[in-house]
Each structure stands twice: as C-alpha cells, then as structure tokens.
Amino acid sequence: MLTATCHCGTIKVEVPRAPESVTDCNCSICRRYGVRWAYYKDAEVTLIAATDATDNYVWGDKSLKFIRCKQCGCVMQWKSLTVGADTNTGVNARNFEQSVMANVPVRLLDGADT
Numbered sequence: 001m002l003t004a005t006c007h008c009g010t011i012k013v014e015v016p017r018a019p020e021s022v023t024d025c026n027c028s029i030c031r032r033y034g035v036r037w038a039y040y041k042d043a044e045v046t047l048i049a050a051t052d053a054t055d056n057y058v059w060g061d062k063s064l065k066f067i068r069c070k071q072c073g074c075v076m077q078w079k080s081l082t083v084g085a086d087t088n089t090g091v092n093a094r095n096f097e098q099s100v101m102a103n104v105p106v107r108l109l110d111g112a113d114t
C-alpha cells in the first residue's frame with residue numbers, strides 16, 4: 001500500500017500499489033494544477049479526510065470532480081461523477097513520496113487536443 005499526503009497532512013489518499021506510469025496532461029485544468037495522475041479503480045482508493053476538510057471543483061459537463069485540501073490547497077484526486085462498477089479515478093502522484101516515484105515513467109497526454 002502507498003499513501004499520498006497533502007502538504008499540511010490533513011488529507012491522505014491510500015492506494016494499493018505504486019503506479020506503473022503517471023500521466024502528465026496538458027488539458028485546461030491539468031496544466032494549471034501541475035499535477036501528474038496515477039490511475040486506479042475507484043474501489044481501490046481510499047480518501048481519508050474529515051468531511052469539511054476538502055473542497056471540490058466541478059465545471060463544464062460535470063463529469064469529474066477535483067478534490068483538494070481546504071487548508072493547504074494541494075490537489076489530491078479526481079473522481080468520476082458518473083457511477084459505474086468499473087469507474088476509474090486519478091490520484092495526484094505529486095503527493096506520493098518522491099523516492100517512490102523516482103523510477104516511474106511519465107506519459108505525456110495531449111489532453112488539450114484529444
């Protein structure tokens with residue numbers, strides 16, 4: 001198991017394993033956040049936070065919500081707002097320990113165009 005932690009330590013996201021790769025996307029939101037996403041099944045990931053400790057951002061067609069720490073502002077995770085048994089989620093791999101991520105390849109995704 002591996003834990004992503006925000007800067008102030010209020011929010012934790014537990015995942016079952018290190019990702020095989022992370023995604024650096026240039027879409028309108030990801031390039032602003034400066035995040036790298038590690039993808040998992042929603043059921044594999046546990047967000048540990050008090051209910052009032054997070055803020056969400058949802059826009060446009062409201063297909064995703066981005067979850068961040070209300071105190072330090074770190075972006076932690078996106079979740080799909082469309083419910084399905086096989087739903088994916090993205091965890092911000094920037095919040096894992098750097099040593100864990102040192103040898104994980106970064107995939108560049110042209111999300112702005114595709």
Ligand SMILES: [Zn+2]
Pocket residue numbers: 006007008009010011069070071072073074
């Ligand atoms: Zn925080």
